[in-house]
Amino acid sequence: MTTPLAAKIAREYGTPCAVIDMDRVERNIARIQKACDEAGVANRPHIKTHKNPMLAQLQIKAGARGITCQKLGEAEIMADSGIDDILISYNLLGDEKMARLGALQGKANVTVAADNSVVVGDLPKAAAASGRPLCVVVECDTGRKRAGVETPAEAIALAREIAASKGLSFAGFMLYPTEAGWADAQKFYDEALAGVRAHGLDATIVSTGGTPNLVNLGRLKGCTEHRFGTYIYNDRMQVAAGVATWDDCALHIYSTVVSRAGPDRGILDAGSKTLTSDTGGLEGHGLILEHPEAKIARFAEEHGFLDLSRSNTRPSVGDVVRIVPNHVCVVVNMMDEVVMVRGDEIIGALPVTARGKLR
Amino acid sequence: MTTPLAAKIAREYGTPCAVIDMDRVERNIARIQKACDEAGVANRPHIKTHKNPMLAQLQIKAGARGITCQKLGEAEIMADSGIDDILISYNLLGDEKMARLGALQGKANVTVAADNSVVVGDLPKAAAASGRPLCVVVECDTGRKRAGVETPAEAIALAREIAASKGLSFAGFMLYPTEAGWADAQKFYDEALAGVRAHGLDATIVSTGGTPNLVNLGRLKGCTEHRFGTYIYNDRMQVAAGVATWDDCALHIYSTVVSRAGPDRGILDAGSKTLTSDTGGLEGHGLILEHPEAKIARFAEEHGFLDLSRSNTRPSVGDVVRIVPNHVCVVVNMMDEVVMVRGDEIIGALPVTARGKLR
Incomplete structure (x- = not known):
């Protein structure tokens, strides 16, 4: 048949x-934006799913605060299409990446993630090349054993390193809780936040992630935004x-x-x-x-x-x-x-x- | 480090x-060509591994008879680079594919594989569009349960259908024996060959495949060529x-x-x-x-x-x-x-x- x-x-x-099917694409975009609006959490869709600037623009037009990219090359394409607020949720390091990141900062407001000191040691090169401060969030591992610092103490120490680095600005925390791990994530985040505040810092971005976490949207008290990826197409x-x-x-x-x-x-x-x-x-x-x-x-x-x-x-x-x-x-x-x-x-x-x- | x-x-x-590493690439190309020469079997490398015309040309320059492609789009790119002898080891069907296959026949000598009557029923459209006869080999399943007719009787019947189709020419058999299944493949082939000969047909192409089958190269009596793919890079x-x-x-x-x-x-x-x-x-x-x-x-x-x-x-x-x-x-x-x-x-x-x- x-x-x-x-x-x-x-x-x-x-x-x-x-x-x-563009009817379904638009319906999916509207549905998740509505869920974010109702939860009082900004929407920062991950473009790794569609990898297309026109679709990213549709997401922003519907109300998304900005976008998430995993790779620098993705972010470059999105910035070239005029998208201004980009989180690169990835450890970037090395001279080749720093030169490109610096150039990217000239085109868009960029925030990057980091989970270790080597990355934080490299990022000032990008900031210096661009002449603009670079916002950095600390990636926290809240149970998936993927990227991210493993303890609040490490998160606090890395936040302080970022704040002390020339050209870098500590922006907050990035988390990707497991579907069952939101209580643990809250505990991790609360402790990390209290720690950075004790050192005169604050988190303006607190980003959670994952389309399967739709059921948990806004559950982390203090969360400012969520990174939905797959929802635009679903599978x-x-x-x-x-x-x-x-x-x-x-x-x-x-x-x-x-x-x-x-x-x-x-x-x-x-x-x-x-x-x-x-x-x-x-x-x-x-x-x-x-x-x-x-x-x-x-x-x-x-x-x-x-x-x-x-x-x-x-x-x-x-x-x-x-x-x-x-x-x-x-x-x-x-x-x-x-x-x-x-x-x-x-x-x-x-x-x-x-x-x-x-x- | x-x-x-x-x-x-x-x-x-x-x-x-x-x-x-081009030194290794060239060494791999030379090594397999030598193995084919020594076994008295023509080399028809599968370009699905590298997908690049320059590397295909290196393979031909080293002595390969022609190339194998899995998809029509691959074959179009190879033909545009001047490669003239192409086996598409795939069931092609449908008007869109037939129009393109006909156009491809205008650029190169093309042989296609088929394992069923629906495909054989479509292929004359390509031949008609090109005005040139199209060579077709019967793909035989000799143990992998992938594509291919399952019995010599089916192979013989399909060969006769091809020979009876306007614009098509029965060219032989394509097999991909398992590493342990060469005795079975020989039995299958011998029976299929005897069957087509009884109907006045013959196999000018008898093609075996697979880099892991290097140890079995030439083992099928009657084999005219082998499709090596991965050997150019190995893994x-x-x-x-x-x-x-x-x-x-x-x-x-x-x-x-x-x-x-x-x-x-x-x-x-x-x-x-x-x-x-x-x-x-x-x-x-x-x-x-x-x-x-x-x-x-x-x-x-x-x-x-x-x-x-x-x-x-x-x-x-x-x-x-x-x-x-x-x-x-x-x-x-x-x-x-x-x-x-x-x-x-x-x-x-x-x-x-x-x-x-x-x-």
């Missing part, structure tokens, strides 16, 4: 193809986390069934170079809307292998199906462009401008 | 950065398969340690958007040459999380390390460019021209 829109996409663009992980429905999933991969291979098998033209090997902790590599019981069981680079043994409906060779990916952020990063639609109308292609900006 | 070259790469390009999977040494690994990801996070932990600026989540069935996500006992345990999109608990040596924040990826083909597909070096000299950047050509 191929929908009329899928047939049109296949004819005009070919498959596999990433298609975004199978967000549905599994209970923060989105299938109707909120704005991006689908349109893929052609290129072989049936055997009675219980099928082969898609979308493999790990389209959908990526990120499982997001889920069984199977995406939901096929036309055949929800079919399992995308494994990948070759350009093939997705279907296990149809538990599926009552079976696709035919030539069918174009729609897939909700497990993890949309990494899938978008495979694409040079996504195709915009509204309902059944194709609007046109949108470049994934910051795709591959690894540095 | 940062090597002088790593420091130079970080300064001139920034990290993470994919670096290829941790090829070393694990015993067909390459660490010194044969020509591509390294240069990555900066951006945090130590905790005494037993470290964080790289290379995550799943650089190294991908492909494990290739191996433990850990790559080998760090400077710290071989450090484990790249897991990823965020732009972070690689190190488990240093079993490592006697520990990197410092700011160190630039070199990583041999598990699966180099998907890593190259993350990159807009790779940086070429010879020994300690930087030559310059090479675009990954066919990156993201999903269709």
